[in-house]
Amino acid sequence: MPASPSVEHAFRNPAVLWRHPDPRAHYDIVVVGGGLHGLSTAYHLAREHGITNVAVVERGWLGNGNAVRNTTIIRSNYLREESMPLFEFCVRRWEQWPEELGPEILFDQRSLLTLAHSQAEAAAAQRVVYANRMAGIDADWVTRDDLPRLCPIRDISDAPRYPVYGAALQPRGGIARHDAVVFHLARACDAAGVHLLQGCEVTGFLQSGNRVTGVRTTRGDIAAGRVGLVGAGRTPLLARLAGLDIPVQSYPLQALVSDIHEPFLPCVALSGRLHMYVSQAHKGELVMGAARDPYRSYAQRGSSHILEQQLQAAMELYPIMARAHLLRVWAGTVDVSPDAAPIIGATPRDGLFLNCGWGTGGFKATPGSGVVFAHTLATGTPHPLSAAFGLERFTTGALVDEHGAAGVAH
């Protein structure tokens, strides 16, 4: 027996992680996608609705997708009246999670700055600040002179090509440790009796007339009362298997991490103009992100010119970072909707529901996304917080245009 549990050991010993059951013939609810949103949905089905005859069906291993590829930025400073309550609800749930799931998730409200590089950007950022305050969300405008106090490493001279005019501040914004969230949600689902079916790819749907009655998988057919698709960038492929063409496009989004440094960056800092965002992980690495790649793809890799742009921006804004060494880069596949807002709710197929379109910004939504989607799957009706985010908005025209505040990478 090895001193520290190997993956193989963990896989064979449910006490270390979670059980690896064989699929049942029937579940009340099948959630397709074992990322954070799928796990959070199953967790809240058990916690809030007492529904535990649930399977999370995952083609690879839990958390292999965007769940642990993201840069973990958490904030609720969106612009639209539909989005602000949803994202603020998510932040409030995050504030409960360290106690509920465990302090290891390292939820850290270290504050978040969104930099403005022109008068026009400053005006747009101030509009978001005022909208946030009216919605009861913490938000402040920080002047250029005040910025060094909050973000000491930034180049404050007039030399940069993109001087900083000021920044929107969300004091309750921050980061968390994504892999620990996957781990604790999975453990909690398993303890509640949810089946976590890894290595189980959905390859089609069981249908009776217009009703989806289950999923076809690489581990056999599984019947279900309701099916929820939570496959991030692969959701359009899944929907197509049910004959649906959904307005979601998938793109690579890359992130980068440096070697370890003494703590020197106390906040999360984003620059929308330069497509550059950075925080310092608790261990000391700089965790940075870039613009999404310009072409559509389902590959979990991106192009080098995006990384070059990102590093140029990093050097320009924070010259001290020239001393850091880049250790790793990676990419996830993000699911972008036409209005940069999520799609949550029913589909034209009875029994089939969607939770996707979170694009470059779904990590922050993990807790609330699970609450609203669990409600939808349990009751068949939208949760009040997600009612405006149904698929039908692309035919009614009632869009929730969040391109401005959705994220630097949209």
Ligand code: FAD
């Ligand atoms: P995923 O974790 O990708 O889960 C989907 C799962 O579905 C996968 O595990 C996949 O294997 C599975 N699946 C797909 N097809 C099938 C099938 N046929 N059968 C069974 N299983 C299937 N958001 C933020 O809020 N803040 C950030 O700072 C941030 N930074 C990001 C940086 C990067 C580089 C990336 C890539 C994303 C970032 N995001 C960020 C976005 C965030 O990561 C996503 O919106 C969020 O993780 C989506 O969650 P999910 O559970 O839907 O997706």
Ligand code: PYC
């Ligand atoms: O949603 O805030 C966000 C974000 C920042 C970087 C990637 N996503």
